[in-house]
Amino acid sequence: MQNDSANRSSDPKPPTGSEPAGGSGGFHFDLQATDGRARAGLLQTPHGEVPTPVFMPVGTQATVKAVSPRDLHDLGATVILANTYHLYLRPGDERIARLGGLHKFMGWDGPILTDSGGYQVFSLAQRRKIDAGGVTFRSHIDGSEHRFTPEKVISIQENLGADFITCLDECAPPLDYDYNVQALARTHAWAERCKAAKTRPDQALFGIVQGGIFHDLREQSACFLTDLGFSGYAIGGLSVGETKEQMHGVLELLDDLLPADRPRYLMGVGTPEDLVECVARGVDMFDCVLPTRLARNSGALTRTGRLNLRNAKFADDPGPIESGCTCYTCTHFSRAYLRHLTRANEILGHHLLTLHNLHLMLTIARELREAIMEGRFQVYRRQMNNEQ
Amino acid sequence: MQNDSANRSSDPKPPTGSEPAGGSGGFHFDLQATDGRARAGLLQTPHGEVPTPVFMPVGTQATVKAVSPRDLHDLGATVILANTYHLYLRPGDERIARLGGLHKFMGWDGPILTDSGGYQVFSLAQRRKIDAGGVTFRSHIDGSEHRFTPEKVISIQENLGADFITCLDECAPPLDYDYNVQALARTHAWAERCKAAKTRPDQALFGIVQGGIFHDLREQSACFLTDLGFSGYAIGGLSVGETKEQMHGVLELLDDLLPADRPRYLMGVGTPEDLVECVARGVDMFDCVLPTRLARNSGALTRTGRLNLRNAKFADDPGPIESGCTCYTCTHFSRAYLRHLTRANEILGHHLLTLHNLHLMLTIARELREAIMEGRFQVYRRQMNNEQ
Numbered sequence: 001m002q003n004d005s006a007n008r009s010s011d012p013k014p015p016t017g018s019e020p021a022g023g024s025g026g027f028h029f030d031l032q033a034t035d036g037r038a039r040a041g042l043l044q045t046p047h048g049e050v051p052t053p054v055f056m057p058v059g060t061q062a063t064v065k066a067v068s069p070r071d072l073h074d075l076g077a078t079v080i081l082a083n084t085y086h087l088y089l090r091p092g093d094e095r096i097a098r099l100g101g102l103h104k105f106m107g108w109d110g111p112i113l114t115d116s117g118g119y120q121v122f123s124l125a126q127r128r129k130i131d132a133g134g135v136t137f138r139s140h141i142d143g144s145e146h147r148f149t150p151e152k153v154i155s156i157q158e159n160l161g162a163d164f165i166t167c168l169d170e171c172a173p174p175l176d177y178d179y180n181v182q183a184l185a186r187t188h189a190w191a192e193r194c195k196a197a198k199t200r201p202d203q204a205l206f207g208i209v210q211g212g213i214f215h216d217l218r219e220q221s222a223c224f225l226t227d228l229g230f231s232g233y234a235i236g237g238l239s240v241g242e243t244k245e246q247m248h249g250v251l252e253l254l255d256d257l258l259p260a261d262r263p264r265y266l267m268g269v270g271t272p273e274d275l276v277e278c279v280a281r282g283v284d285m286f287d288c289v290l291p292t293r294l295a296r297n298s299g300a301l302t303r304t305g306r307l308n309l310r311n312a313k314f315a316d317d318p319g320p321i322e323s324g325c326t327c328y329t330c331t332h333f334s335r336a337y338l339r340h341l342t343r344a345n346e347i348l349g350h351h352l353l354t355l356h357n358l359h360l361m362l363t364i365a366r367e368l369r370e371a372i373m374e375g376r377f378q379v380y381r382r383q384m385n386n387e388q
Numbered sequence: 389m390q391n392d393s394a395n396r397s398s399d400p401k402p403p404t405g406s407e408p409a410g411g412s413g414g415f416h417f418d419l420q421a422t423d424g425r426a427r428a429g430l431l432q433t434p435h436g437e438v439p440t441p442v443f444m445p446v447g448t449q450a451t452v453k454a455v456s457p458r459d460l461h462d463l464g465a466t467v468i469l470a471n472t473y474h475l476y477l478r479p480g481d482e483r484i485a486r487l488g489g490l491h492k493f494m495g496w497d498g499p500i501l502t503d504s505g506g507y508q509v510f511s512l513a514q515r516r517k518i519d520a521g522g523v524t525f526r527s528h529i530d531g532s533e534h535r536f537t538p539e540k541v542i543s544i545q546e547n548l549g550a551d552f553i554t555c556l557d558e559c560a561p562p563l564d565y566d567y568n569v570q571a572l573a574r575t576h577a578w579a580e581r582c583k584a585a586k587t588r589p590d591q592a593l594f595g596i597v598q599g600g601i602f603h604d605l606r607e608q609s610a611c612f613l614t615d616l617g618f619s620g621y622a623i624g625g626l627s628v629g630e631t632k633e634q635m636h637g638v639l640e641l642l643d644d645l646l647p648a649d650r651p652r653y654l655m656g657v658g659t660p661e662d663l664v665e666c667v668a669r670g671v672d673m674f675d676c677v678l679p680t681r682l683a684r685n686s687g688a689l690t691r692t693g694r695l696n697l698r699n700a701k702f703a704d705d706p707g708p709i710e711s712g713c714t715c716y717t718c719t720h721f722s723r724a725y726l727r728h729l730t731r732a733n734e735i736l737g738h739h740l741l742t743l744h745n746l747h748l749m750l751t752i753a754r755e756l757r758e759a760i761m762e763g764r765f766q767v768y769r770r771q772m773n774n775e776q
Contacts, residue, residue, distance in 0.1 A: 061728075061729075061732045061734055062725070062728065063729060063734050063736040065734065065735060065736070066735040066736065066739075067736070068716075068736060068739065068740070069720070070716070090728070090731065090732060091703065091724070091727075091728040091731075095703065095704060095724070098704060099704070099706055099722065099724055099725075100706070105722070105724070105725055105728075106725065107720040107721050107725070315479065315483065316483060316486060316487065318487055318488070328456075328458070332457070332495040333495050334487065334493070336479070336483070336487055336493070337450070337487075337493055337494065337495070339479075340449075340450065340478070340479040340493075341449075341451060343478065343479075344449045344478060346449055346451050346453065347453060347454040347735055347738055347739070348451040348453070348454065348455070348456060350735055351454075351456065351735070351739070352456070
């Protein structure tokens with residue numbers, strides 16, 4: 001891939017805080033090119049390189065649902081996400097540590113990012129209780145009581161051994177100012193404690209910017225976390241009920257505030273169109289269950305919209321999901337066959353749709369990167385928007 | 389592979405009937421070596437060669453459950469089975485014909501065998517009514533009424549377009565003599581009508597020998613069908629309630645009666661030990677849902693018995709399902725991980741166990757063939773029996 005140095009950002013924000021931008025523990029982020037706010041970079045990790053922008057398939061329970069690690073390699077996935085909450089409960093982080101860590105356990109030798117478990121715990125609603133020190137909750141599996149503190153989630157993530165780990169944070173309702181003020185205070189206090197608790201040099205800790213749709217809170221959060229200094233910055237609390245315009249506004253604000261030499265990870269986003277529009281606002285890393293979850297509900301993503309393969313109109317359709325798509329599914333199977341598999345509840349249907357949907361997201365991320373490197377991001381963006 | 393002509397049967401039974409042993413419509417069966425009753429052969433089909441003995445993975449609904457065609461190729465599968473009853477009901481044989489036939493529909497370019505649908509229909513119990521002309525039944529999906537006649541099941545199988553097709557037969561309770569006498573009369577009349585109804589030269593029709601555990605009925609059936617003449621002979625009505633000794637007795641009888649120059653296919657059998665013991669009695673082809681069905685219920689086949697991966701004793705077991713196994717699952721994942729996947733009901737668990745179980749069955753079939761070709765079948769058989 002071409003490294004067009006003429007497109008490099010002319011005034012990257014200076015690195016701040018104690019976590020170095022490069023070299024520490026096998027980590028390095030090289031901002032290779034910018035095109036407007038859009039950025040192309042290269043993340044070095046102890047488990048290999050991650051070119052950005054990047055889409056990270058979600059492997060909640062130590063498996064990206066319905067595909068194998070060799071499928072993920074074939075698809076060109078470079079980094080995947082796993083969930084601290086789920087793995088802590090089952091099979092247990094200590095067990096995974098005894099078995100050699102998450103990479104070995106799940107047979108994935110590329111980079112992994114773990115979330116802090118906070119998002120899942122706060123989603124438990126009636127089953128959790130927050131205080132300044134952490135959150136007490138009941139397992140969705142067996143109702144047993146557990147407690148996450150900043151130190152505990154770092155300890156769990158050190159047992160799991162992912163390359164990228166994250167601070168415990170509280171994802172507040174995005175439109176509730178007062179709630180966000182309180183949650184942000186907790187999130188910031190927890191970020192300090194997470195940073196202090198971290199011991200493994202071979203893991204990069206990301207701070208999580210919160211503050212809902214409120215620019216003053218987002219600015220406060222970005223400044224606080226940047227002053228603390230992290231290897232990267234996750235952006236939480238978006239795509240959870242606010243409008244696209246509100247989300248985009250927050251991203252543009254943060255693009256001006258976050259250091260240019262650290263990766264930015266937008267949590268839980270998104271769709272193909274989200275990838276394009278959020279890369280346009282300075283985001284480097286994405287994860288979302290959409291492509292895999294949709295696939296298990298007969299849904300296919302395409303550049304021009306979504307298809308429900310259960311629809312009767314596909315019963316005799318000999319064409320692929322998307323004409324021109326080079327994925328295994330589209331080059332070997334018809335919509336008619338996929339409709340048959342989904343109606344018959346065959347596992348192969350979940351598998352083939354998952355392959356296609358992940359292929360599309362990973363391909364769009366690669367195309368975004370190429371466009372940025374070659375200084376034609378806006379052209380690519382217009383093409384993508386016209387297709388939708 | 390070595391063709392040890394010294395082991396060829398010294399007096400193969402002469403070919404009989406009107407279906408030629410070789411050359412017709414792209415089909416040919418070459419008996420390459422024998423060792424006692426055990427046989428190694430090579431089946432030529434319009435979709436490639438099938439070395440025998442062979443295990444055929446079952447693809448009931450036009451997919452071998454939980455694996456893709458590329459997985460099947462990687463595993464070394466050479467021929468798979470699909471079910472006429474299921475595909476007739478959904479998505480419909482005429483639809484599959486319009487879409488280019490079953491090979492194209494399911495993306496499998498190797499040989500396929502279809503059963504006649506008789507076994508499924510007769511399993512419907514209260515939902516079917518047999519008469520001399522055929523069987524009327526209600527769909528297990530929507531209760532709609534349908535009728536299979538010999539001509540109808542040939543027409544369906546010609547629409548599907550498998551390489552090997554089978555006659556409509558009635559699988560009777562194996563120990564009920566009077567029932568078997570009546571069922572055999574129908575099965576034989578239907579075999580004549582199926583043979584007369586067949587029109588496609590690129591499909592090989594197998595007759596199905598029935599007669600329960602009764603040697604006089606089995607002899608009557610083998611002689612009747614051999615006189616009619618088929619490209620191969622399926623052996624039905626076994627492994628459905630009789631003892632192993634009774635099954636083995638029938639197989640030895642049929643080995644003496646069936647023409648040596650046609651493949652013999654034992655329907656719905658079996659386990660690793662069945663493969664060895666039935667090859668020892670002259671069988672060439674096998675199919676069984678066991679490896680795939682067991683896999684979806686957390687079960688792993690090994691040379692020394694079965695494992696239930698849900699068992700708590702595997703929670704911290706870092707070893708593979710079977711030491712020395714070269715399958716993708718055993719070379720990449722621990723019992724502990726597979727236990728985690730099965731407990732978490734992850735699709736990947738079904739997939740990985742299916743890969744392992746099919747790998748074992750296909751490997752044993754290959755090993756049996758090599759042992760026969762090299763004149764050491766009895767040594768191999770003793771080794772396998774000692775391991776169990």
